[in-house]
Amino acid sequence: MTEVTIATHPARWPFQDLDIASLRAAGYRSVPFRQFILKVHSRCNLACSYCYVYEMADQAWRHLPRRMSDDVAAKAVERIVEHVAGHSLSSVEIILHGGEPLLADAGWLTGLVDSLRARVPAQVNVAVQTNGTLLTRPMLDALKCADIRIGVSIDGDAEATGRHRRHADGRNSFNAVAEGLRLLASPDFRECYGGILCTIDTRNDPVATYEALLSFSPPALDLLLPHANWSSPPPGSGYADWLISVFERWYSRPHQETRIRLFSELIQLVFGQPGAVEGLGLLPSTILVIDTDGAIKQLDSLSSTYPGAADTGLDISSNSLDGALDHPTTVARQIGTAALSAQCRDCQVMNICGGGLYPHRYRHGAGFQNPSVYCDDLMRLIIYIRDRVTADLRRLGGHQAYT
Numbered sequence: 014m015t016e017v018t019i020a021t022h023p024a025r026w027p028f029q030d031l032d033i034a035s036l037r038a039a040g041y042r043s044v045p046f047r048q049f050i051l052k053v054h055s056r057c058n059l060a061c062s063y064c065y066v067y068e069m070a071d072q073a074w075r076h077l078p079r080r081m082s083d084d085v086a087a088k089a090v091e092r093i094v095e096h097v098a099g100h101s102l103s104s105v106e107i108i109l110h111g112g113e114p115l116l117a118d119a120g121w122l123t124g125l126v127d128s129l130r131a132r133v134p135a136q137v138n139v140a141v142q143t144n145g146t147l148l149t150r151p152m153l154d155a156l157k158c159a160d161i162r163i164g165v166s167i168d169g170d171a172e173a174t175g176r177h178r179r180h181a182d183g184r185n186s187f188n189a190v191a192e193g194l195r196l197l198a199s200p201d202f203r204e205c206y207g208g209i210l211c212t213i214d215t216r217n218d219p220v221a222t223y224e225a226l227l228s229f230s231p232p233a234l235d236l237l238l239p240h241a242n243w244s245s246p247p248p249g250s251g252y253a254d255w256l257i258s259v260f261e262r263w264y265s266r267p268h269q270e271t272r273i274r275l276f277s278e279l280i281q282l283v284f285g286q287p288g289a290v291e292g293l294g295l296l297p298s299t300i301l302v303i304d305t306d307g308a309i310k311q312l313d314s315l316s317s318t319y320p321g322a323a324d325t326g327l328d329i330s331s332n333s334l335d336g337a338l339d340h341p342t343t344v345a346r347q348i349g350t351a352a353l354s355a356q357c358r359d360c361q362v363m364n365i366c367g368g369g370l371y372p373h374r375y376r377h378g379a380g381f382q383n384p385s386v387y388c389d390d391l392m393r394l395i396i397y398i399r400d401r402v403t404a405d406l407r408r409l410g411g412h413q414a415y416t
């Protein structure tokens with residue numbers, strides 16, 4: 014684990030400048046974790062160029078066991094049981110992650126899920142996020158039997174996917190993923206199909222990318238901005254224009270062809286409904302990561318900021334998950350407007366944007382109390398969608414958007 018001392022800390026906010034005791038005295042309460050990302054396998058059979066686990070600042074994965082051991086898995090179940098019971102939670106989400114989680118043996122994965130369902134005193138919804146190259150029929154049979162929903166990462170057509178999502182020897186992963194996706198979309202496995210996750214590259218045509226993804230019939234689509242921050246700026250530009258082109262293609266159809274979570278969430282937030290996606294709106298984050306070696310960690314994507322940014326210094330062998338509730342990063346992700354920069358607090362779309370994804374606010378030294386590095390794009394996209402749907406609803410009888 015990377016040691017980061019306060020004197021040299023690369024993130025003064027929240028690690029030095031956030032007064033947690035005063036916040037608690039002012040009435041801010043911690044919110045229990047409800048989404049647990051279990052990093053069951055630390056290695057990957059792809060070498061994607063933008064991967065925040067292997068290609069960015071934090072190289073700590075090199076010291077991790079390849080697969081979570083049985084002892085760590087059993088302890089993780091015990092800690093989740095303890096947390097759920099202690100906070101009387103009625104449901105939790107478990108996300109099997111990696112590396113590539115399907116490199117862990119299918120029987121081992123389903124055994125872990127069976128153990129969670131048998132022991133956690135709440136509804137346990139389980140999903141796996143995979144690169145899609147290992148979605149064979151036997152693997153899908155096992156995941157279906159264990160009622161595990163499957164999310165697959167792919168970036169569009171063969172050309173778009175091949176820009177980044179390649180094997181270590183340079184081969185494009187597209188054909189293997191497309192084969193797995195076609196099987197997943199078939200009637201035999203469709204009930205397990207969670208959706209597709211696509212990282213945007215603005216060199217790819219937006220509508221062609223959307224239509225290529227749509228050809229795999231996903232029930233939901235996540236369009237992600239590439240991880241970047243003020244000290245490591247985004248690749249390329251034009252993210253708002255790219256997303257607005259996809260929005261128009263998606264929104265102008267008489268029937269919804271798939272759910273694009275980013276747009277559905279923004280529309281909900283425009284009309285004052287609470288959002289449910291990390292990185293939009295102001296609801297507290299409730300995600301916690303348990304790493305392959307049992308380390309309790311923060312949001313995985315923090316690894317894109319500086320080495321050790323996702324570390325809490327806690328471990329399931331000796332710490333309860335409650336121990337992470339007072340960690341500065343957890344507090345920062347749970348206090349809504351109090352975590353935002355002055356610019357965000359004055360912003361006309363603050364309630365919708367929420368300052369953007371937490372890692373995207375990072376600036377070396379100052380830390381995380383900044384607008385998103387995607388601020389201009391978020392502002393343009395939000396205003397465009399707000400005006401578009403508000404005008405439509407006005408035509409249908411009058412509605413007030415919430416800003």
Ligand code: SF4
Nearest residue numbers: 357360366368385388
């Ligand atoms: S659009 Fe920019 S200023 Fe407004 S809340 Fe989002 S990141 Fe902050």
